Amino acid sequence: MLRNYFKIAFRNLVKNKVYSFLNIAGLSAGMAVAILIGLWMWDEVSFNKYHQNYDRIVQVMQHVTNNGEVQTWPNTPLPLAEELRKSYGSDFRYVTVSQEAYCILSYGEKKFSKKGAYFEPQITEMLTLKMLKGTRDGLKTPNAVLLSESVAKTFFGEADPLDKILKIDNRTDVKVTGVYEDLPRNSDFHDLTFIAPWQLYYTTNEWVRTMPDPWRPNAFHIYAQLIPKADVAAVSHKIKDAKLNRVSKELARKKPEVFLHPMSQWHLYSEFKNGVNVGGRIQYVWLFGISGLFVLLLACINFMNLSTARSEKRAKEVGVRKAVGSLRAQIVYQFFVEALLMVLFSFALALLLAQLILPFFNSLADKTVSIPWENPWCWAIGLGFSVLCGLVAGSYPALYLSSFQPIKILKGSGFKAGRWAATPRKALVVIQFTVSVTLIIGTVIVFRQIQFAQNRPMGYDSNGLVVLPMYTSEIHTHFDAVKSELTQSGAITEIAEAGSPPTENWSSTSTIEWKDKDPNLSIDFQVITVSFDYGKTIGWSIREGRDFSKKFSTDSSGLILNEAAATFMGLTNPIGETIKWYGAxxxxxGVVKDMIIQSPYQQIKPTIYHLTTEPGGVMIVKINPLAGAQEALSKTETVFRKFNPAQPFEYQFVNEEYAKKFDNEKRIGQLATFFAILAIFISCLGIFGLASFMAEQRTKEIGIRKVLGASVANLWQMLSKEFVILVLISCVISAPISYSFLQEWLRKYTYRTELSWWIFVAAGVGALCITLLTVSYQSIKAALMNPVKSLRNE
Incomplete structure (x- = not known):
């Protein structure tokens, strides 16, 4: 019997090819999106679970009050680690200090710059590294290094790397004591390509050993592992004054409050505002999850709409079946099997679509997710959902139509659709287009917000500006010779050193005093150390005063402020004002125009520029516009290798680094566009099917109207009017929903676009045009039909 059900179901699918295609195409598209979003969400919520101690690892962070607001810093002073061990050790199994670093690793002629970190030895147990060579005890040797699997292969190929000697920054020999498995992309330590002992960093960096006040520089990360029974909130409360009790009165004005941020929240709950955790990427998990759910809902609505619409044509079939002896249960099973078969076809096609789209989706979402074909839970969830969808979609024809009496059906009086029979379908169409229009409006606003921030003046000229990281001091030592050769070669027009790139800031200070400053005010100013010609190189704009110049020997004790700093200090005539820094x-x-250094969506922070003769963290060059970029970089590389052959030549274009600040929002916009297109596509499939069904139902009516003189335009208007009304209702509903949601989303940006009324109108008009294009094919086709054929009796 079951075999017979499937056979009849398959015949019905083949017989109604258009209906079957629309149903399967729409549902499979929705299912494919649900699969991709499900994989993305699982990757997000399972972040850091690679580490077995995931639920007990924490980062020690602090809230501090600066510039009148509470700021949250992941960086902490070095002595805090020992304070936690000594005074609160009963709550911690491990406490380790860390310093991330980009270093030159070299072995023979091979030289690469890699990102790694200096850790205390217990980090290997905390992160439960999977050692491929050596043991987790490898960091207990002072001059040791652990390499990731990929870095080990880069240097040594298939040879055994253990006990090989590498150089760090061309000055320190280290022995390879272990190789660990590359950490996955969904780990916050995924780019940790090497680990060296903290003691090595301490002994090779004099500034760490000779700090006048070790509690002042917040330059280190501290990670810890709690004992099994410890509660994160309780321990955070216990240690909150661990720093406050040890610092000077001046630093105590910052009201430092130490707290623990658990690893389970690092990725999804990383944003703090005024000392309160306000979420983070979790909002995108919800956003994408809801979007995926809505796209799937649209597909299911289509499926149910078309299934119920077509089932009304099968009333006589039910009557005949019952007349020849079929039981109601058999008819119920038949309709359920047909729905289930269609859903299973859709699920199989959805898996194929998801696999084909996955590379594009990974590129769009910046992920490396894959379908876990071997995971039984995924199959169980997918098949379970398919069965549920089939049961829901088949419930109307199965339970409703099977209840009719065969005599009345065959006489033509047992099945009358009635005035309200189509109401549920109309409501579902309204839901579909409400979701679609909301997604369209959201996509437009996201891209307008990106455009708004991109149009904000940067404050300097990034065209042709290139940053070259400096790991050693050779270029600084030969700076004049390097500048001379590069200028004479025509590769560049300007060159300067700086403590950080124009798109980042690596230093700040709270030891600034000025006239009329409130003695109780705690501050934090960005500090950027620069060389002569820095302003000329980046093309900043002097608002008042002048730039640093070699003509003035006193400039070594001069400062340049940005506009935000001058305003914050309340200096109406800042030029010539005396500012004390560390008491000097x-x-x-000079005062320069505000430059966007960090987020282009937030307020610019007070910044001071200080002239220094010490080596900078980066070199910044301005490429000669008369020379091609590649030619200029090739000449620059030749000169740099001449004076510093031990360092790999690396560079970043400033405009590209600045563009990366918009990556997150661009990714949201691209995904929103993806979802909006799919939502419209699925909704149009459903409307196309319903329009076809309505035209088929009204064939004789159309024929009579044509005989009585109705034009094609009149008939098109009659058949399209209903769908236009439904879409207009959708637009009215979606407007307040999208406005409320987007207004809330934009609030997190200090600099944000406005929700203009024309966006809502344009989205509605767009949806209306798409609907008319979709419906017009069936409407015009029905209107052009020969009335003789449509009025002919069966």
Whole structure:
């Protein structure tokens, strides 16, 4: 019997090819999106679960009050680690200090710059590294290094790397004591390509050993592992004054409050505002999850709409079946099997679509997810959902139509659709287009917000600006010779050193004093150390005063402020004002236009520029516009290798680094576009099917109207009017929903676009045009039909 059910179901699918295609195409598209979103969400919520101690690892962070607001810093002072061990050790199994670093690793002629970190030895147990060579005890040797599997292969190929000697930054020999498995992309330590002992960093960096006040520099990360029974909130409360009780009165004004941030929240709950955790990427998990759910809902609505619409044509079939002896249960089973077969076809096609789209989706979402074909839970969830969808979609024809009496059906009086029979389908169409229009409006607003921030003046000229990281001091030592050769070669027009790139800031200070400053005010100013010609190189704009110049020997004790700093200090005439920094007097020689250094969506922070003769963290060059970029970089590489052959030549274009600040929002916009297109596509499939069904139902009516003189335009209007009304209702519903949601989303940006009324109108008009295009094919086709054929009796 079951075999017979499937055979009849398959014949019905083949017989109604258009209906079957629309149903399967729409549902499979929705299912494919649900699969991709499900994989993305699982990757997000399972972040860091690679580490077996995931639920007990924490990062020690602090809230501090600066510039009148509570800021949250992941960086902490070095002595805090020992304070936690000594005074609160009963709550911790491990406490380890860390310093991330980009270093040159070299072995013979091979030299690469890699990102790694200096850790205390217990980090290997905390992160439960999977050792491929050596043991987790490898860091207990002072001059040791652990390499990731990929880095080990880069240097040594298939040879055994253990006990090989590498150099760090061309000055320190280290022995390879272990190789660990590359950490996955969904780990916050995924780019940890090497690990060296903290003691090695301490002994090779004099500034760490000779800090006048070790509690002042917040330059280190501290990670810890709690004992099994410890509660994160309780331990955070216990240690909150661990720093406050040890610092000077000046630093105590910052009201430092130490707390623990658990690894389970690092990825999804990483944003703090005024000392309160306000979420983070979790909002995107919800956003994408809801979007995927809505796209799937649209597909299911299509499926149910078309299934119920077509089932009304099968009333006589039910009557005949019952007349020849079929039981109601057999008819119920038949309809359920047909729905289930269609859903299973859709699920199989959805898996194929998801696999084909996955590379594009990974590129769009910046992921490396894959379908876990071997995971039984995934199959169980997918098949379970398919069965549920089939049961829901088949419930109307199965339970409703099977209840009719065969005599009444065959006489033509047992099945009358009635005035309200189509109401549920109309409501579902309204839901479909409400979701679609909302997604369209959301996509437009996301891209307008990106455009709004991109149009914000940067404050300097990034065209042709290239940053070259400096790991050693050779280029600084030969700076004049390097500049001379590069200028004479025509590769560049300007070159300067700086403590950080124009798109980042690596230093700040709270030891600034000025006239009329509130003695109780705690501050935090960005500090950027620069060389002569820095301003000329990046093309900043001097608002008042002048730039640093070699003509003035006193510029070594001069400062340049940005507009935000001058405004914050309340300096109406800043030029010539005396500012004390670490107690030493400095003169303000200039004020520059505010430059966007960090987020383009937030307020610019007070910044001071200080002239220094020490080596900078980066070199910045301005490429000669008369020379091609590749030619200029090739000449620059030749000169740099001449004076510093031990360092790999690396560079970043400033405009590309600045563009990366918009990556997150661009990714949201691209995914929103993807979802909006799919939502519209699925909704149009459903409307196309319903329009076809309505035209088929009204064939004789159309024929009579044509005989009585109705034009094609009249008939098109009659058949399209209903769908236009439904879409207009959808637009009215979606407008307040999208406005409320997007207004809330935009609030997190200090600089944000406005929700203009024309966006809502344009989205509605767009949806209306798409609907008319979809419906017009069936409407015009029905209107052009020969009335003789449509009025002919069966």
């Amino acid at each position: 007097p400095y003169k303000v020689i």
